[in-house]
Amino acid sequence: MRRHINKVAVIGSGIMGSGIACHFANIGVEVLLLDIVPRELNDKEKAKGLTLNDKVVRNRLVNDSLAAALKSKPSPIYHQKFADRIVTGNLEDDIAKVAKVDWIIEVVVERLDIKKQVFENLEKHRTPGTLITSNTSGIPIKFMSEGRSDDFQKHFCGTHFFNPARYLKLFEIIPGPKTSQEVLDFLNGYGEKFLGKTSVVAKDTPAFIGNRIGIFSIQSLFHAVKDLGMTVEEVDKLTGPVIGRPKSATFRTVDVVGLDTLVHVANGISENCKDDERHELFALPDFISTMMDNKWLGSKTEQGFYKKTKDDKGQTEILTLDLDTMDYRSKKSAKFATLELTKTIDKVIDRFAVLTDGKDKAGEFYRKSFGQLFAYVSHRIPEITDELYKIDDAMKAGFGWEHGPFQIWDAVGLEKGLEFIKAEGQEAAAWVAEMQAAGNDSFYTVKDGATYFYDIPKKSMEKVPGQDAFIILDNIRKSNEVFKNSGVVIEDLGDGILNVEFQSKMNTIGGDVLAGLNKGIDLAEKDFQGLVVGNQGANFSVGANIGMIFMMAVEQEYDELNMAIKMFQDTMMRMRYSSIPTISAPHGMTLGGGCELSMHADKVVAAAETYIGLVEFGVGVIPGGGGSKEFALRAQDTFRKGDVELNVLQEYFLTIGMAKVSTSAYEAYDLGILQHGKDIVVVNKDRQIATAKAHAKLMAEAGYTKPPKRKDVKVLGKQALGMFLVGTDAMEASHYISEHDKKIANKLAYVMAGGDLSEPTLVSEQYLLDLEREAFLSLCTEKKTLERIQHMLKTGKPLRN
Numbered sequence: 146m147r148r149h150i151n152k153v154a155v156i157g158s159g160i161m162g163s164g165i166a167c168h169f170a171n172i173g174v175e176v177l178l179l180d181i182v183p184r185e186l187n188d189k190e191k192a193k194g195l196t197l198n199d200k201v202v203r204n205r206l207v208n209d210s211l212a213a214a215l216k217s218k219p220s221p222i223y224h225q226k227f228a229d230r231i232v233t234g235n236l237e238d239d240i241a242k243v244a245k246v247d248w249i250i251e252v253v254v255e256r257l258d259i260k261k262q263v264f265e266n267l268e269k270h271r272t273p274g275t276l277i278t279s280n281t282s283g284i285p286i287k288f289m290s291e292g293r294s295d296d297f298q299k300h301f302c303g304t305h306f307f308n309p310a311r312y313l314k315l316f317e318i319i320p321g322p323k324t325s326q327e328v329l330d331f332l333n334g335y336g337e338k339f340l341g342k343t344s345v346v347a348k349d350t351p352a353f354i355g356n357r358i359g360i361f362s363i364q365s366l367f368h369a370v371k372d373l374g375m376t377v378e379e380v381d382k383l384t385g386p387v388i389g390r391p392k393s394a395t396f397r398t399v400d401v402v403g404l405d406t407l408v409h410v411a412n413g414i415s416e417n418c419k420d421d422e423r424h425e426l427f428a429l430p431d432f433i434s435t436m437m438d439n440k441w442l443g444s445k446t447e448q449g450f451y452k453k454t455k456d457d458k459g460q461t462e463i464l465t466l467d468l469d470t471m472d473y474r475s476k477k478s479a480k481f482a483t484l485e486l487t488k489t490i491d492k493v494i495d496r497f498a499v500l501t502d503g504k505d506k507a508g509e510f511y512r513k514s515f516g517q518l519f520a521y522v523s524h525r526i527p528e529i530t531d532e533l534y535k536i537d538d539a540m541k542a543g544f545g546w547e548h549g550p551f552q553i554w555d556a557v558g559l560e561k562g563l564e565f566i567k568a569e570g571q572e573a574a575a576w577v578a579e580m581q582a583a584g585n586d587s588f589y590t591v592k593d594g595a596t597y598f599y600d601i602p603k604k605s606m607e608k609v610p611g612q613d614a615f616i617i618l619d620n621i622r623k624s625n626e627v628f629k630n631s632g633v634v635i636e637d638l639g640d641g642i643l644n645v646e647f648q649s650k651m652n653t654i655g656g657d658v659l660a661g662l663n664k665g666i667d668l669a670e671k672d673f674q675g676l677v678v679g680n681q682g683a684n685f686s687v688g689a690n691i692g693m694i695f696m697m698a699v700e701q702e703y704d705e706l707n708m709a710i711k712m713f714q715d716t717m718m719r720m721r722y723s724s725i726p727t728i729s730a731p732h733g734m735t736l737g738g739g740c741e742l743s744m745h746a747d748k749v750v751a752a753a754e755t756y757i758g759l760v761e762f763g764v765g766v767i768p769g770g771g772g773s774k775e776f777a778l779r780a781q782d783t784f785r786k787g788d789v790e791l792n793v794l795q796e797y798f799l800t801i802g803m804a805k806v807s808t809s810a811y812e813a814y815d816l817g818i819l820q821h822g823k824d825i826v827v828v829n830k831d832r833q834i835a836t837a838k839a840h841a842k843l844m845a846e847a848g849y850t851k852p853p854k855r856k857d858v859k860v861l862g863k864q865a866l867g868m869f870l871v872g873t874d875a876m877e878a879s880h881y882i883s884e885h886d887k888k889i890a891n892k893l894a895y896v897m898a899g900g901d902l903s904e905p906t907l908v909s910e911q912y913l914l915d916l917e918r919e920a921f922l923s924l925c926t927e928k929k930t931l932e933r934i935q936h937m938l939k940t941g942k943p944l945r946n
Contacts, residue, residue, distance in 0.1 A: 148276075148331050150174055150339070154246040156236070156263060158207040161280060162252035163214035164310040167221035170230040171311065171753070172339055172828055177242055180207035182235045200238075207233045221311050223753060223809040236263075241270050248276040250304065255281060255409075260289055268297055276328065278304040282356060283413045286321040286349045298323040304332060305353060307543045308402075312754070315543030316342035317353050337611065341753065341828030343542035350529050351417040352410055354536060355543035357529055358522060358550070360410050361423065365517050366395055367430050370468060373510055377450050377465050382479035383510055388500070389493035389547025396450035400443030404436055422524055423517075432468045441466070448473075481507035491650060493547050497556040501565070515553065516565030522550045523574035526601060533588055534598045534609050551588040559586050576601045594621045616834040618646055618681050627668060633661030641674035641845065642838045652682055654738040654770075655690035656709065659716045662742075669725045675841030675849075676723075678742065679730030679834045685755070688737025689713065691764055695934045698925040707922055710769050713738065714914050717745040717771040724851045726844035730837040732830055736760045736806070740818060741770040747844065749824035750837040751810040757818055758806030763943025765885065765930030767893045768801060769921030774913035776801060777897040779817050781859040794865055798897055802890050804943075856909040860899020869894030885929040892920040 151174065155166045158180040166178045182203045186195065195202050214221050215228055222228055234242065243249055249271060253263055260279060271277060273296045279289055286303045293301065303319030316336035320329055329346060336344035347353040352360060370380055377396045385394035393400075399407055408429060415427035429437075436442070436449065443449030452464045452473050464473040483503030487496045501511045522536050530536060537549020554562040559581060566573050580588075580599050590597050590606055596617065600607040621636055628635040632649045645665040649658055662678070669676040679685075697706040720727045720742060729743040732752035740757050743749050751757070759768045759776075767773050776797040783793045799805075800816050807813040810826040819826075827836050870891060877887045895901070896916045899908055924930050937943060 148247070148335075150247045150335065152177065152246045153248045153250060154179065154243045155250050155252060156180075156267070157252035157254075158210035158233070159252065160210075160214065161306070161308050161310070163211050164221045164308060165250060165252060165280065165306050166211070166231050167214060167228070168306075168310040168340065170227045171223045172341075174230065176231040177239070177246060178207055178211060178231055178233050179236050179239055179243075180210065182206075182237050203235050203238060204233055207235060219309070219312065220808060221309055223311075224811040224815075227811075236266070240266065243267060243270050243275075244272050246275065248278070250278050250280060252280040255284060257284055257288055260284065261291070264289065264293060264297075268293060271297070275300065276332070277301050278332075280304060280306055283352045283410060285351075286319050286324075290321045290323070295323070299325045300328055302328060302332070303349070303353075304336075305347075305355075307355065313543055313545070314341070314343045314541075315355050315539055316340060316344045317355060317539070317543075318344060318346045319349050319353055320346070321349070337829060338614075338832075339828070341830070343538050343831075345530075345535050345539050345542070347535070347539075348529055351414050354529050355539040356410050357414065357525065358536060358540055359544045360407065360414060361426065361521055362514075362518060363395060363399065363407065364411055364426050365514060365521075367433060368426060369510070369513055369517075371430065371432075373506065373513070375506070375510065376477060376479065377468065378477050379479040379481075379506075380510075382484070383481070383507055387484060387487060387493075387496065391545040400449035400451055402443070403445055404433070404442045404449055408433065408437060423521055432471065435471055436466075481505055483507040483511075494552070494556050497553055498558070501557050501561070512565045513569060515557065515562070516567075516569040517571065518550050519554050519562045520566045520569065520571035520573055523577050526574065526576065531602065532598065532600070534596075555587045555589055559588075579604065591620045594624065596620060614835060615831050616838065618644070618834065622646070628661070628664050630657050630661055630664075632657030633665070635661065635665050635668065637673075638677065638834070638838045640838070640842050642677060642841045643669050643673050643675070644677045644679055644834065644838070646680045647682070647686060648680075649690075652680060652684060652686040652739070653688065653690045654686055654713070654742070655693050656712070659712055662716050663719060666719050666723045666725070666727070670723060673725065674845035675726045675728070675838075677728045677730060677834065677837045677841055678720075678746065679728075679837055681834070682733075684733035685731040685735040686739030686742070687734050688739055688760070689770065691934055692938055694925065695931065695938060698931055698934075703922060703926075706925060707918065710918050710921055713770040714918060717741055718910070718914075720745040721747070722851055722854060724849075726841050726849045728837045728841045730833050731755050731757055731810075732833060737768065737772075738770050741768060741772040741775070744775050744818060745771055747849075748840055749819055750833060750840060751813065751819060751824065751826050752830040752833050753810050753826050753828045754830065755810040755813065755826075756806050756808060757810070757813050758804065758816065759801050760804045760806060760943070762802060762804045762886075762889060763933070764937050765889060765927065765933035766921055766924045767889060767896065767917065769917060771914060771917070773801065773893060773896045773917045773920075774910060776817065777860065777899070777913055778855065778858050778910065779820075780897070784859060790861060791865060791868055794861065794897060795868070798869065798893065801893060854910065857907050858899075858910060858913060859905055860897075860902065860908055860913070861905050862899055862902030864905065865898035866894055866901055869898065885927070888927070889924060892924060896920050 153169050153174055154177040155162050156179050158178050166176045169176050183205055190202055251263055253259055277300055281303055290298045290301045302321050302324040305317035307313035307315045318332050333344045336342040381394035381396050384390055385392055411427050440446050441448050450466050454462050454464055456462050465476045467474050482505050483500055486499050490496045533551050537551050540546045540549045583604055585599055588599050595612055596609045597606040598609050622634055625636045626634055627637050634646045634648055636644045638644050643665055645662055647658055665676055727746045729746035729749045731743050732755050735755055735757040737760055740759050759772045761768045780794045780797040784790045797817055805816055807816055813819040827833050873887045873890045876882045
């Protein structure tokens with residue numbers, strides 16, 4: 146049957162339940178969110194004279210939980226208006242409404258008896274054929290469906306979202322004894338296509354895949370930290386971004402998640418996995434037991450491995466737990482010679498060979514931790530899954546690892562990994578030796594643009610399923626390369642579409658990237674049909690290369706700087722006025738020049754998690770690559786809809802002046818950066834390049850024609866400029882902005898007003914670009930601007946004077 150999910154019911158409104166409800170609302174699904182009825186009044190309700198029969202009281206728990214979720218940061222929802230898609234209720238008055246939903250998701254407390262009670266009640270109202278799943282993190286699925294009807298069991302399984310549901314991509318699907326294959330196939334596809342997740346079908350084993358490997362990895366580090374005499378700071382330094390893990394690394398992550406949560410899962414594995422060859426590792430070290438006794442659980446109790454305090458002067462200080470004394474102390478710096486060797490290695494995957502070869506304590510740490518991890522994951526097959534790639538997918542999507550265990554093992558080399566295992570007194574599973582004996586020296590290989598994995602039962606390399614909907618640039622870069630320089634690689638995506646992939650540090654836009662963009666347009670205009678600008682790095686682009694701007698300004702090479710800015714502007718205009726369709730595919734941080742590039746493309750195919758904005762004010766300048774011009778143009782296009790012209794222009798002016806950045810692609814519509822009816826958002830970032838290619842092809846085949854250059858941009862001149870100058874004077878007088886901030890704002894005002902023209906006038910885009918470039922260059926002569934740029938280069942953070 147062909148299923149459609151138009152409405153879901155989420156049972157349980159705690160942090161996880163509200164987060165799941167918000168994510169379904171994110172993708173346009175109606176949500177019914179239900180929770181229990183309070184058994185007693187709170188003080189506010191008593192003061193108002195309410196009773197337990199009042200609806201506001203009966204829905205208090207669900208409404209309070211949802212409100213708290215919507216106020217939390219980072220937000221669980223793409224746009225606050227999406228919360229209107231969620232209707233709340235309670236499990237007594239509103240449970241009959243589940244008869245009209247397409248999917249029921251249970252997210253109540255992790256107790257089997259309570260879950261079974263909820264399912265018994267739900268089955269009285271559920272329409273046969275409706276999907277029903279549990280978001281358990283470890284309770285066996287087979288126990289939960291016992292005693293239920295055949296139809297219930299056929300449509301029942303586990304669907305384990307990771308918290309927070311919006312941001313973590315892992316979606317584990319755990320079949321029960323009677324779950325139909327149709328249900329599993331549907332959920333697998335729905336999770337990937339609609340929810341934007343990495344769907345992984347797991348076996349019904351304790352903690353499933355992600356938590357089984359993730360908790361082992363953390364527990365392994367808990368035991369190793371004492372063996373190696375390491376500090377909390379040292380472990381977090383070694384297990385963070387340097388190896389492609391989140392900035393919170395190990396101990397700070399535990400603080401955020403909650404030590405009690407980790408201990409609960411670890412205890413569950415220890416109790417239910419007696420035959421695990423590393424069973425002893427799930428026992429809690431003494432320092433963890435002490436922390437549990439003291440209720441040092443992390444952020445929720447305001448102290449864990451780290452503790453935020455204030456010193457005598459009222460300054461905030463982060464203290465660290467000393468695992469030897471169990472006292473808090475000031476943070477210590479963590480430095481290792483081995484890490485210094487990786488500073489010039491941009492790609493994380495290329496660092497592992499260097500890190501594991503280190504001669505210091507860091508090298509020893511990596512050999513020990515990877516040796517234990519490699520051995521452990523090899524033995525989990527076929528216990529938790531039959532396919533090794535699912536373990537890697539789970540760790541990347543659920544724990545934010547850039548590379549999974551088997552990918553890391555490939556990076557250090559199969560033989561070397563076996564040496565690490567042996568040094569730890571462990572053995573790899575027998576299938577690893579069989580794989581090696583069959584002539585395979587890696588777990589993965591790439592062939593014809595597709596990734597293949599070693600299939601253990603078949604004893605051969607098989608294609609990882611589900612890739613047909615994706616374009617993986619890593620897989621096609623070498624074979625499909627059309628052009629390359631130090632800043633970009635241009636790849637042939639097939640069907641007449643090229644892709645320009647940034648390869649600079651942090652994907653900054655400098656001369657080499659601009660040259661690559663122009664080359665891509667040249668090639669596409671000559672021999673292809675369309676151009677995509679997209680990459681699969683952590684961020685699309687953090688903007689222009691401000692280091693280059695700083696050096697030119699310091700050396701007072703203003704002619705060269707003028708030429709560089711003009712080249713940037715001209716390249717953006719080529720994105721708009723080329724003879725082929727251009728598509729920008731932003732994701733993650735898309736700041737400054739990255740935002741300007743996207744605004745000048747014919748179409749934007751943005752990942753939902755795109756944080757985009759013009760942030761140049763933070764370094765003391767205005768957008769100089771066409772961003773100031775573009776906002777003036779977009780404001781005047783809005784004039785035609787009958788809005789008050791000065792008010793509209795002011796909104797666009799403030800968006801730049803306040804350096805506003807969207808917290809999702811959907812918010813970028815509100816800022817005027819994305820445009821309704823033209824730009825689109827995709828939830829699954831893995832599909833982004835393929836979707837962008839499809840749109841480029843569609844536009845080309847529909848008969849794309851180069852648009853005429855705009856000469857009809859209405860600017861308001863002195864009418865707008867006067868308003869802006871009065872406003873900046875008032876803000877400086879009220880000490881909201883500094884004198885230098887005022888100078889920057891006035892320069893922007895001059896550009897967006899179109900200069901000091903005596904009356905509203907129609908001008909060309911080039912006229913505004915020339916004003917923009919002149920203003921940008923004049924700000925680069927300011928000492929305060931150079932101080933801000935220098936501060937940004939040193940700290941990565943903007944300086945406000």
